[in-house]
Amino acid sequence: VTDLGRWPIFSILDAELxxxxxxxxxxxxxxxxxxxxxxxxxVYAFGSNCSNCLGLGKLYITVxxxxxxDSLCQKNIVDLAFGSGPHVxxxxxxxxxxxxxxxxxxxxxxVRESLKKQQNKTRTFCDHESSYANFYLVLAVGSISxxxxxxxxxxxxxNCGQVGTGSTANQPTPRKITATIGSMKVTxxxxxxxxxxxxxxxxxxxxxxxxxxxGQLGIGNNVNQPxxxxxxxxxxxxxTQVVCGYAHTLALSDEGIMYSWGANSYGQLGTGNKxxxxxxxxxxxxxxxxxxxxxxxxxxxxxxxxxxxxxYMWGQCRGQxxxxxxxxxxxxxxxxxxxxxxxxxxxxxYNVDLIKGSRIAEAVASSFDNPENSDIKxxxxxxxxxxxxxxxxxxxxxxxxxxxxxxxxxxxxxIEITQYSYKVxxxxxxxxxxxxxxxxxxxxxxxxxLSNAYCEDILKLKCEAIIRQGISVENVAMLYAAAIKFGAxxxxxxxxxxxxxxxxxxxxxxxxxxxxxxxxxxxxVKASQAGAFxx
Numbered sequence: 152v153t154d155l156g157r158w159p160i161f162s163i164l165d166a167e168l169x170x171x172x173x174x175x176x177x178x179x180x181x182x183x184x185x186x187x188x189x190x191x192x193x194v195y196a197f198g199s200n201c202s203n204c205l206g207l208g209k210l211y212i213t214v215x216x217x218x219x220x221d222s223l224c225q226k227n228i229v230d231l232a233f234g235s236g237p238h239v240x241x242x243x244x245x246x247x248x249x250x251x252x253x254x255x256x257x258x259x260x261x262v263r264e265s266l267k268k269q270q271n272k273t274r275t276f277c278d279h280e281s282s283y284a285n286f287y288l289v290l291a292v293g294s295i296s297x298x299x300x301x302x303x304x305x306x307x308x309x310n311c312g313q314v315g316t317g318s319t320a321n322q323p324t325p326r327k328i329t330a331t332i333g334s335m336k337v338t339x340x341x342x343x344x345x346x347x348x349x350x351x352x353x354x355x356x357x358x359x360x361x362x363x364x365x366g367q368l369g370i371g372n373n374v375n376q377p378x379x380x381x382x383x384x385x386x387x388x389x390x391t392q393v394v395c396g397y398a399h400t401l402a403l404s405d406e407g408i409m410y411s412w413g414a415n416s417y418g419q420l421g422t423g424n425k426x427x428x429x430x431x432x433x434x435x436x437x438x439x440x441x442x443x444x445x446x447x448x449x450x451x452x453x454x455x456x457x458x459x460x461x462x463y464m465w466g467q468c469r470g471q472x473x474x475x476x477x478x479x480x481x482x483x484x485x486x487x488x489x490x491x492x493x494x495x496x497x498x499x500x501y502n503v504d505l506i507k508g509s510r511i512a513e514a515v516a517s518s519f520d521n522p523e524n525s526d527i528k529x530x531x532x533x534x535x536x537x538x539x540x541x542x543x544x545x546x547x548x549x550x551x552x553x554x555x556x557x558x559x560x561x562x563x564x565x566i567e568i569t570q571y572s573y574k575v576x577x578x579x580x581x582x583x584x585x586x587x588x589x590x591x592x593x594x595x596x597x598x599x600x601l602s603n604a605y606c607e608d609i610l611k612l613k614c615e616a617i618i619r620q621g622i623s624v625e626n627v628a629m630l631y632a633a634a635i636k637f638g639a640x641x642x643x644x645x646x647x648x649x650x651x652x653x654x655x656x657x658x659x660x661x662x663x664x665x666x667x668x669x670x671x672x673x674x675x676v677k678a679s680q681a682g683a684f685x686x
Contacts (some may be wrong), residue, residue: 154486155172155175155503157416158185158495159181159182159495160182160183160185160198161177163566164217168217168509171189171191172503173229174188174231174250174500174501174502174503175497175501176232176497177185177489177495177496177504178233179198179199179201179237180201180494180495181199181494182494183199183494184197184198184199184204184205184237185197186220186241187207187217188228192225192226192227192230193225193318194224194225195219196219197213197216197217198213200214201210201237202237204233204236204237204238205239206220206237209400210449220226221373223241226241226243227243228241228242228243228244233496235448235449241341249268257614261481270394275534276309278557278658284438289352289567290496295579296686299677302327304325304326304327305322305328305559306322306323306324306325307321307324308321309321310346311347311361311440312359312375312376312377312378313347313348313359313360313362314326314328314360314379314475314569315328315348315360315361315414315607316330317509319377325448325465330379331358331378331379331381332352332574338352339352339353339391340392341388342393342395342400342446342557343395343448344361344395344397344398344399344448345397345448346361347359347367347368347400349359349395349400350393351390351391351392351393355388355390355391355405355447355652356382356385356390356404356643357382357383358379358382359376359382359400360378360380360672361376362377362379364398365398365399365414365427366412366413366428366430367414368380368382368400369384369385369400369413369428369431370429370430373429380551383409383450386647388402388404388408389442389652389653390402390404390405390410391405392444394445394498395443395446395448396413396419396447396450396453396466397414397447397449397450397451398453399413399414399446399453400412401434401444403441403444403455404439404573405649406620407441407620408434408440409421409433409434409436409444409455410431410432411428411432411434411453412431413427413428414451415427415428416472417451417466417472417473418467418473418474419451419453419467420444421435421466421475422435422473422474423454423474424474425472429551432453434455437456439459439463440458440459440620442457442459443484444484445488445498447488447498449494450466450488450492450494450496451466451467452464452466452487452491452492452493453465453470454466454468454482454484454488456484457483457623460589462478462479462480462486462487463476463477463478465477465489466478467493468491468492469491470493472494479491481683484498485498485499485501491684494670509630512525515542515584515585516584518539518584519581519584519585520538520577520581521582522535525537525539526539526564526567527540527543527563527564528565528566529565529566529580530568531568531573532572534573536576536582536668537579538583540554542584542589543580547583547607548606562582571600571601573603574594574597574603575594575597577673578590578594578598579598579602581625581629582613588617589619590617591617592617592618592620592621595618595621596630596633597615598610598614599611599615599618599637600637602614611637611639612641614639615641616633618630618634618642619642622646622649624657624660625660625662626662627646627649627662628657628660628674629652630646631643631646631670631674632667633664635670643646647674647678650678653685656685
């Protein structure tokens with residue numbers, strides 16, 4: 152559970168209000184301004200209130216005690232983002248976009264007239280002083296937005312072409328970006344640096360526009376681009392996430408490889424040196440596969456999360472220049488920004504994980520596999536796992552039935568398990584105590600089998616997530632077959648899409664040739680329908 156106290160500004164809140172916080176957005180030149188949403192759907196703001204960015208009216212003063220933003224309360228805010236003015240954009244679940252502008256807007260104003268069609272899932276980011284919104288993904292970068300059809304709209308300051316309209320004239324109202332990208336859809340994400348913009352298309356291609364003096368667009372030169380320009384050197388790579396720092400860009404591929412380009416004065420590219428890059432370079436990986444990358448236009452720090460749950464950071468970290476990813480003992484990339492970024496801001500809206508009674512949870516977790524107080528043990532591969540009947544019955548319907556008086560196991564003090572490996576069964580029992588799964592993707596297949604047999608749907612989803620992180624060209628066919636066997640529909644679709652994106656390499660793997668005949672035939676038909684074999 153992330154400690155909100157890692158952001159210094161939240162250390163001034165009283166315990167009662169702090170316990171009610173559900174979502175937070177921390178911004179400002181010193182990380183000294185914040186807006187948060189409570190579990191009761193009230194929206195509060197506090198901090199230095201530079202340019203009246205807190206949306207509290209004509210105060211022009213620092214607000215140390217959190218005050219409600221009345222126009223946003225009970226609106227079901229799903230995302231918040233900030234620009235460098237600073238200004239703030241908020242998105243509601245009912246598809247309204249609110250803007251608290253840099254200077255001219257004192258109270259929250261609804262931005263809707265130029266964006267008539269809207270959809271149901273929204274997300275917001277703010278970076279430079281132009282803006283984008285997307286009503287599948289809403290990203291405010293000054294003010295940017297994505298349409299329900301995944302079209303891109305932009306408005307705001309445009310001195311470097313960051314609005315992407317083909318000129319450098321400021322754009323006062325949302326305008327659709329059509330040049331270069333044409334009818335392509337941006338269904339993945341938009342990210343923005345201080346004066347540059349990046350878009351990730353649904354086919355994995357990356358486009359950039361705006362200021363390019365440090366090579367942050369990744370197009371091989373330092374020329375500003377008023378229209379979207381494709382990052383050509385990533386043609387053979389399927390990108391799944393793009394984020395922007397002040398003047399650098401990070402991208403993550405579907406194979407867990409990080410790429411970076413742009414400014415590198417503080418080592419924020421993670422390449423082991425401080426040389427700027429005008430084209431994507433592979434980030435030092437220390438043998439890790441990454442599942443998330445993080446950056447913010449407010450700082451020169453980068454962070455990433457690996458598939459093993461390790462958090463790394465590099466760049467300008469508390470005044471030090473770190474030129475390659477360094478492991479830090481923090482639970483998330485959000486914590487990395489709260490602890491090491493200058494200023495200590497949130498790189499995205501942070502959803503607080505509210506776990507009540509954490510001391511009880513810790514006590515239960517610490518009692519797992521403790522022979523001193525257990526009342527039953529499982530023997531797997533001649534190794535013992537000590538647990539408690541009461542906890543197992545509370546957490547799992549399978550054990551509720553097993554320990555019923557009509558079962559032989561109900562009176563036993565030791566039960567032998569032969570269907571699963573020790574590593575898999577221990578991970579399953581530990582999950583019942585902690586809600587966490589600590590297994591490599593290869594072993595998670597066995598746990599997926601177990602979760603399917605024991606009807607543990609939550610565990611099944613966790614296994615699918617772990618397996619997705621370990622997918623490669625060599626094993627995707629085998630994992631695709633396993634997903635079908637265990638009824639893991641989301642994993643099946645993920646494996647299919649991965650194989651489709653890497654079809655030439657996958658067709659040459661031994662795993663594909665070893666597929667069951669019917670599974671292979673169905674895969675070929677499905678791939679053909681998806682256009683894999685078109686000339």
